[in-house]
Amino acid sequence: xxxxxxxxxxxxxxxxxxxxxxxxxxxxxxxxxxxxxxxxxxxxxxxxxxxxxxxxxxxxxxxxxxxxxxxxxxxxxxxx
Numbered sequence: 001x002x003x004x005x006x007x008x009x010x011x012x013x014x015x016x017x018x019x020x021x022x023x024x025x026x027x028x029x030x031x032x033x034x035x036x037x038x039x040x041x042x043x044x045x046x047x048x049x050x051x052x053x054x055x056x057x058x059x060x061x062x063x064x065x066x067x068x069x070x071x072x073x074x075x076x077x078x079x080x
């Protein structure tokens with residue numbers, strides 16, 4: 001099963017649109033954008049995304065991308 005990365009449309013203005021675009025290049029990921037993910041407090045505080053339902057954050061879009069990749073790697077290791 002491919003990892004599902006979900007983005008809140010409202011959080012894209014915080015720079016996560018670049019993270020989303022970068023992850024969309026990876027055919028091994030399902031990258032989805034929603035109008036709202038229901039984590040408004042988190043959305044206000046920092047860039048974030050959901051990785052298979054787990055909140056992943058970063059102080060900057062760059063660290064968010066790194067943290068998402070790390071979360072995907074961890075979850076893949078747990079499967080094997």
